[in-house]
Amino acid sequence: MTRRKKNLVGAMIRKRGATKLIDTKPELALQEICKKELIEFELGFIQSYFGDDGKSYEFKPDVRISSNILIEADGEYHDTAIQKRKTAWRDRSLIQMGYRVLHIPASLLVAEGVGDRKAYWPYVAMEIKRFIEESDLKSWTVIA
Helix, strand or coil: CCHHHHHHHHHHHHHCCCCCCCCCHHHHHHHHHHHHCCCCCECCCCEEEECCCCCEEEECCCEEECCCEEEEEECHHHHCHHHHHHHHHHHHHHHHCCCEEEEEEHHHCCCCCCCCCHHHHHHHHHHHHHHHHCCCCCEEECCC
16 A cells, blocks of 8 residues: 555544544455354444543454454554554553454455465464464464
């Protein structure tokens, strides 16, 4: 995604109060994997939480599985230092509320101009199922 396109998307999100209008390609791929593997999931769920600063925030996970498992498809933007801090902060708050959070790199789901990433989908599905089964894992990132 070009810098200009990212800025426009960010401006739209800010203007609409953090409401995304459409799902991204990695989010759609994640949904497709769950459907293919018969993993029941929910979309459109919005979770309010209090951050370390005491303020209330809203978070819309890419996919919610069961009542306490949230899955995120993380693109390149999530590799920046500031976003890593924000993600860790949000995950801590959600874990304190009883949620478990799984992060999947978008590079395992889709790749623009590089070819089809569906070859990685069985691995992603296996990691999702493993995370669901291993209840001691609270926050985890799948390794690309």
